[in-house]
Amino acid sequence: MEISSSLILNAIVSGILLGGFYAAMAAGVSISFGMLDVTNIAHPAFIILGSYVAYIVNSWWGWDPIVIAIVCSPLFFLLGMGLYRIYYYAFERKGQQSLRSLAFFFGILFITEVVLILIFGVDYRLVKSVYTETTWQLGEVDLPLRLVVPFIFSMIMIFGLNMFLSRTFFGRAVLAVAQDQFALRLMGVNPVKIKELGFGLSIAIAGIAGSFLIVIQPVQPSIGRDYIGLVFAICVLGGMGSIKGALIGAMILGLAESFTSTFFGPSWAPAVSFGLLLLAVAFKPSGLLGR
Amino acid sequence: MSNKAFIVAAYAFAAVLVAVSQFVPNDYFFSAAYTVLLFVILSTAWNILGGYTGYVNFGTPAFFAMGAYTTVALFKLSPTLPLWVMIIGGTLIAGLTGLGMGALTLRLRGVFFSIATLALSVVLLTFVVNWDYAGGARGAYVIPPREVPLGFHRYIQFLYLVMVFLSATAVIIARMIETSTMGRGLEAIRDDELAAECCGVPTLKLKLMSTTISGALMGMAGTTYPYFVSYVEPASTFNLSYAVNSIAMPLIGGMTTWLGPLIGALLLGSVQQVVQVTISSAWNLLIVGVLLVLFVTLAPEGIMGLWFNWRKKQKLKAGGSK
Numbered sequence: 001m002e003i004s005s006s007l008i009l010n011a012i013v014s015g016i017l018l019g020g021f022y023a024a025m026a027a028g029v030s031i032s033f034g035m036l037d038v039t040n041i042a043h044p045a046f047i048i049l050g051s052y053v054a055y056i057v058n059s060w061w062g063w064d065p066i067v068i069a070i071v072c073s074p075l076f077f078l079l080g081m082g083l084y085r086i087y088y089y090a091f092e093r094k095g096q097q098s099l100r101s102l103a104f105f106f107g108i109l110f111i112t113e114v115v116l117i118l119i120f121g122v123d124y125r126l127v128k129s130v131y132t133e134t135t136w137q138l139g140e141v142d143l144p145l146r147l148v149v150p151f152i153f154s155m156i157m158i159f160g161l162n163m164f165l166s167r168t169f170f171g172r173a174v175l176a177v178a179q180d181q182f183a184l185r186l187m188g189v190n191p192v193k194i195k196e197l198g199f200g201l202s203i204a205i206a207g208i209a210g211s212f213l214i215v216i217q218p219v220q221p222s223i224g225r226d227y228i229g230l231v232f233a234i235c236v237l238g239g240m241g242s243i244k245g246a247l248i249g250a251m252i253l254g255l256a257e258s259f260t261s262t263f264f265g266p267s268w269a270p271a272v273s274f275g276l277l278l279l280a281v282a283f284k285p286s287g288l289l290g291r
Numbered sequence: 292m293s294n295k296a297f298i299v300a301a302y303a304f305a306a307v308l309v310a311v312s313q314f315v316p317n318d319y320f321f322s323a324a325y326t327v328l329l330f331v332i333l334s335t336a337w338n339i340l341g342g343y344t345g346y347v348n349f350g351t352p353a354f355f356a357m358g359a360y361t362t363v364a365l366f367k368l369s370p371t372l373p374l375w376v377m378i379i380g381g382t383l384i385a386g387l388t389g390l391g392m393g394a395l396t397l398r399l400r401g402v403f404f405s406i407a408t409l410a411l412s413v414v415l416l417t418f419v420v421n422w423d424y425a426g427g428a429r430g431a432y433v434i435p436p437r438e439v440p441l442g443f444h445r446y447i448q449f450l451y452l453v454m455v456f457l458s459a460t461a462v463i464i465a466r467m468i469e470t471s472t473m474g475r476g477l478e479a480i481r482d483d484e485l486a487a488e489c490c491g492v493p494t495l496k497l498k499l500m501s502t503t504i505s506g507a508l509m510g511m512a513g514t515t516y517p518y519f520v521s522y523v524e525p526a527s528t529f530n531l532s533y534a535v536n537s538i539a540m541p542l543i544g545g546m547t548t549w550l551g552p553l554i555g556a557l558l559l560g561s562v563q564q565v566v567q568v569t570i571s572s573a574w575n576l577l578i579v580g581v582l583l584v585l586f587v588t589l590a591p592e593g594i595m596g597l598w599f600n601w602r603k604k605q606k607l608k609a610g611g612s613k
Contacts, residue, residue, distance in 0.1 A: 039402050039405075039406075041349075041405075041406070041409070086588065090587075090588040090589075091588075099341070099345050099346075099347055099401070100542075100587050100591055102347045102402070102405050103347060103538050103539075103542060103583065103587050104584060104587045104588060106349065106534075106535070106538065106583075107535070107539075107580050107581075107583040107584035107587065108584060110531070110535050110576070110579075110580040110583075111577065111580040111581060111584065114573060114576045114577045114580055115577065117573055118573050118574070118577065222531075225409075225531060226413065228406075228409050229406075229409060229410045229413055232406045232409075232410075233410075236403075236406075267417070267420055267421055267428075268417060268421065270413050270416075270417050271413065271414050271417035271418070274409075274410035274411075274413040274414045274417075275410075275414055277406070277407065277410045278395065278396075278407055278410050278411070278414065281395070281396055281399065281403045281406065281407045281410075282395040282396060282407075
């Protein structure tokens with residue numbers, strides 16, 4: 001196969017577009033796993049749930065998926081807060097986080113998937129919107145709008161989130177939970193309350209990312225588990241509790257996947273994220289930006 | 292009971308199970324029993340790492356599929372190879388996978404190990420999908436030989452016998468580990484790894500050993516699977532339901548002893564067989580998931596834990612009334 005420059009250029013562009021969107025998917029994990037120390041492996045399940053909410057509202061009322069994402073995010077926020085309550089009372093309060101809570105979140109992931117299969121079946125679902133069919137041409141480079149629009153909104157969300165976490169009181173409190181819960185208590189802040197809100201935020205981001213996902217590609221209940229490796233790989237690569245790190249990790253993964261599927265075929269793409277995750281966990285668990 | 296007595300008792304019980312089942316007239320019993328026994332091995336194997344050592348392994352499908360695909364590869368090599376060659380081969384390969392996996396990730400916090408095991412399934416699945424020799428995404432046929440060994444009428448009866456003895460072996464190994472110094476070392480790791488390390492427990496070595504044994508047993512369960520289904524394809528072999536079941540069964544039974552996963556597997560496995568026939572297989576997975584979440588939040592010690600607590604209360608009551 002001859003490797004033309006336009007092929008490489010297209011791979012780079014679609015890699016960056018994908019990477020931006022991956023950052024939106026992984027940002028929630030960076031908060032829950034990296035900052036709050038809650039290993040929510042069910043995160044992708046909430047992304048898929050977000051996709052299905054977008055699908056339902058879009059097919060009933062024809063709303064734009066991006067609008068749906070913003071309107072429904074408070075619901076996901078509440079869902080996340082509720083889930084953290086259960087997690088706190090059942091595991092964290094007793095100091096048995098690791099083993100049992102992992103099994104708990106795994107069960108949640110599985111239940112969500114099976115319930116979605118029972119209701120919607122295993123068919124692929126997609127949304128209709130003005131931009132899902134259009135592709136811009138920029139010289140030799142294709143810019144499919146179904147990738148560009150989620151990319152732009154993901155970037156807005158990522159930068160907003162970064163500002164929010166570093167500038168506001170609540171954001172700084174979340175960062176403080178990651179560093180020293182005891183000191184936070186001495187400052188008169190209840191870390192459990194902060195973690196509850198922080199976890200709600202991470203699930204709200206998952207719901208929004210789900211709307212983006214169904215714009216990019218058709219969605220089916222069991223694809224969620226393919227993203228577990230992706231989001232955790234990004235989170236670990238980027239150095240756990242850092243939104244900026246997540247963005248860098250997401251770009252690396254987006255480019256790696258895009259190149260793999262261009263040059264080796266799409267059937268190898270899933271191994272990329274998980275392979276990188278295995279390597280990252282084995283050799284550099286503190287991440288590229290790790291302390 | 293000493294180890295020797297337990298081995299004799301377990302194999303004698305297995306022999307009785309095989310003998311009694313010869314009076315069962317229908318084939319459905321054998322395939323249902325095969326599935327339940329498969330879960331007995333998987334949950335016992337999972338518990339060696341998960342219950343004794345406290346490391347959550349989500350990679351059951353990966354180890355199971357390593358066993359199954361070793362059989363497929365050996366079958367493609369020479370269809371006349373006897374089953375025991377495949378069982379030994381698959382067990383060894385899955386054990387080596389466990390060892391490699393552990394060597395890469397067990398130096399880290401337990402959470403990373405768990406996430407890495409999830410990754411392992413997907414990486415191996417991708418390799419198998421792209422592995423044309425073993426059928427790739429299309430799958431492969433593994434036809435059981437026409438001559439059924441040991442004078443059985445149908446091959447499923449022979450498979451049942453093999454599975455009964457493999458399950459007994461798995462339970463024996465689990466119990467031997469539990470009662471040995473190794474078991475105590477693992478228990479120390481589960482309760483407080485740092486303290487164990489400080490007391491001179493060789494934590495990394497023990498963790499590697501338990502990952503290897505656990506993986507090997509899961510692979511052993513997989514080796515007979517191609518003959519059971521006779522058509523193997525990646526998506527169903529790497530099915531996530533194996534991971535959920537092998538976690539749910541020890542959790543529901545109780546994770547601290549060999550009896551817990553056995554009870555959990557027999558109970559949940561039989562319930563699933565009934566639900567699958569009477570309602571549907573999607574509902575049956577939902578039940579497993581819901582039971583897993585309910586038990587882990589409300590009764591984290593499982594059925595064995597509930598039983599011990601109840602016994603304790605009875606004793607206290609009896610003591611108080613005197």
